[in-house]
Amino acid sequence: MTASPIGTAFVVGSGPTGLASAIALRTQGFDVRIIDKSTEPSTHSKALVIWARTLEMLDGHLDVGRILDAGIPGKKMRLFARGEKVAEIGLEETDSRFVGGLFLPQYDLERILAERVLELGVTIERGLELVGFEQTSHDTVEVTLRDAEGGQTAASADWLIDCSGSHSVVRRHLDLGDRHRAELPVRFSIADVVVSGVPQEMPEPSDGIASNFTHPDGLCVFFPVDDDRYRIVLEDDSIDDGAVPDLTELARAVRLRTGLELELSDPAWLTSFGVRERVLNDYGVGRVLIAGDAAHVHSPAGGHGMNTGIQDAINLAWKLALISRGVAGNTTLRSYSEERSEIGLQIVTSSSHMTRLMTLQNPVMRFARNTAMHLALGFDAIQRRALRSLSMIDLNYRNFGLRSSSSIRRDRDSLHPGDRLPPIVLRSSGDEVHVDELTRPDRFTLFVIESPGTPDFDKAMDEMGGILERMPDALRPLVQLVPIHADEVSATARGEICDASGALRAQAGFRGHGAMLVRPDRYIAFFCGALDGQPVLDWFAGL
Known part of the structure; x- marks a missing residue:
């Protein structure tokens, strides 16, 4: 990266969470150091499944095709009782651009992520262990490192992110509280x-x-x-x-x-x-944060542990970038713990229920479980719901974390603020493009969506363009404006995007021209009318 760094970040641990953290922070513009006390990468397979939502969130940070090419696409999960097949869940048909689940040993994922770290100009410093840290001022963390020979060195950074796993030194030294x-x-x-x-x-x-x-x-x-x-x-x-x-x-x-x-x-x-099982109440104090197994551990049922850690890292990186650029404050920093601790609790609760269900000892309860699963999974709707849960695409930030809101009346069954942005198909110069492909991991995306038969779409675009001009200088480059036309001829003439089927407009629930703000992690932050952009400015002012 050639631009001046927006700050310095020190990442502890080179497992999937630490590597994803280094990649995401570097993508946001940080100067990154990443250390690991192990002198060599692990050769154990450990985690085995990458779910669709994790692939979606990694997309843009690296070429996800490299991960897909290295793994085995999941086709189905089967359940047997006394040798007889009781039920199965298909893993292929999901509401994502990616396979529902990809089987890939953790060491292969780490290799691919480590290659991306090196491409971004960051060296993984092995044989270095974090043995101490101190927040010496409002904006600096001093760390003490020990090398393989026992020698100690000191370093400093704007942020310390501990991704070193369940034996985290940082967690032992901070009073973060147990939520579960x-x-x-x-x-x-x-x-x-x-x-x-x-x-x-x-x-x-x-x-x-x-x-x-x-x-x-x-x-x-x-x-x-x-x-x-x-x-x-x-x-x-x-x-x-x-x-x-x-x-x-x-x-x-x-x-x-x-x-x-x-x-x-x-x-x-x-x-x-x-x-x-453990989920922390807080995922950090001040400029010292934790992610991954350092913050949450649980049963491997569902295969969500590594995925949750990677998603922690991506959630955190863009928020630290906003703070370091001076366009966000403590509300945004607190939202990391609020959002990811709640998600962590949901994952732990789900995996615990799954483990207890699959290890029942009572023969009557086992028979009831097998019968219920056989009947329920025979319905396509329940199959789809089960896969959405497994693939993590149903996770959302509705009603908690960073403020998500709608300033206009919309259709009841539409997307909600805090929901994941689904991969709705649009048209660009006659070709298909998914709406989530139009976003960037280092930008907010403000979609302005035209309603057919409603005049003044140019006026709506002028209004939203004016809103961007009124943003603070440090914020303005972090928001991209994307018009979505209702008419393909008009869109093609302008070289812009078309929602000819009306699928995006319908899922957004707009009754007229509307605007939808999407976060860098592809979750929906905000809806408003496109002819009055003041609520957009108000939303950013609340960060």
Whole structure:
């Protein structure tokens, strides 16, 4: 980046959350340092699924095609009881430009994100550990680092973002409060292995199909890791956290619970874990913030942990940029904790319910669960709802966090402030373009949407253009104005975008010309009439 940096940010941890944080902060214009106490990248697969909403939010920060090319597109998740298929959820048909879920081991995602970090001119400094920090003034954080030989050095930055995981030094030193904390009475063994003797009932990993086998002895789940290996997650209350399971015993349990004569070999990773849940009330104090597993931990059910951390990082970066540019203050800084702590609680609650549901011990309750899932997932509407929840595209900031509002009356069933911007198809010079592709991760986007049969759209555009001119000098470059015409001929003549089908106008709920402000993270901030732009200025003044 050639422009002068807007500030300095120090990122701790080079897992997916830390790397996403470094990328997002650099995209916003920060000078970034990122450190990790490990001298080499992890070779363990760890997280395995990237959901559609995470891909949407990463899009624009890097070429998401690199991630898609490296993974296995998810096709379905199947549920078996005593060897009989009970239900399945399709993973392909979702309201996104991307696949609902992509199977990709965490080390491959880290490699791709690390390549992007280097492309942005940032070096990952390995063998450095954060051992202390102090906010010495209103706008500076002093940090103490220790290298692999035990030597200590000091550094300073405008912001400290800790993405170092569940053993966070920052969290131990700050009084952030627990919004939720619990431990579930269940433990699991994990094995990333080659599965052979695979009958027709068990597809190849490259087919992108996950399989859940319930059994009176416990749960057994298969997730694709790569073209050759499955991740097997086996409920195992007899094993201690972190213990290495015996592969022979594990294979015996797998055969019992699946009813399939499977052989397991060539393990790439064997481990075990218990399920602890925690969500912090606050995600930072002053200029020291945390993201990812440092702020929230939960059951792996749903595969949302890594995804939530990446989304934390992207939510935070553009807000810190506004503050560093002097166009936002404490309201915007507080909104990071308010928004992400609430989302974290929703994710933990969902994963906890899912874990408890899939590990039921009572045979009557297991029968009721299997019957209910078989019946419910036979309906397309419930299938779609389940996938929207899994793929995280239903998450929203309605009624909490950064102020989201509508200054005009709109249709009742329309999009709400705080909702994700859906990928509605528009037209540009005869070609299709999705509305979310018109946004930028380092800009707000102010869409001005024409209503057919309503005069004065040029006047509406003049009004919104005038509003941009009245914005403070530091804010004006951060807002892009995008007209959306109702008539394709008019739009094409001007080289602009057309909503000929009326889909965007209908989902926005406008009854006349309207304006919709979209945040850099592609969530809707605000609706107003397009002939009176003062509410736009008022909204930004409240940051």
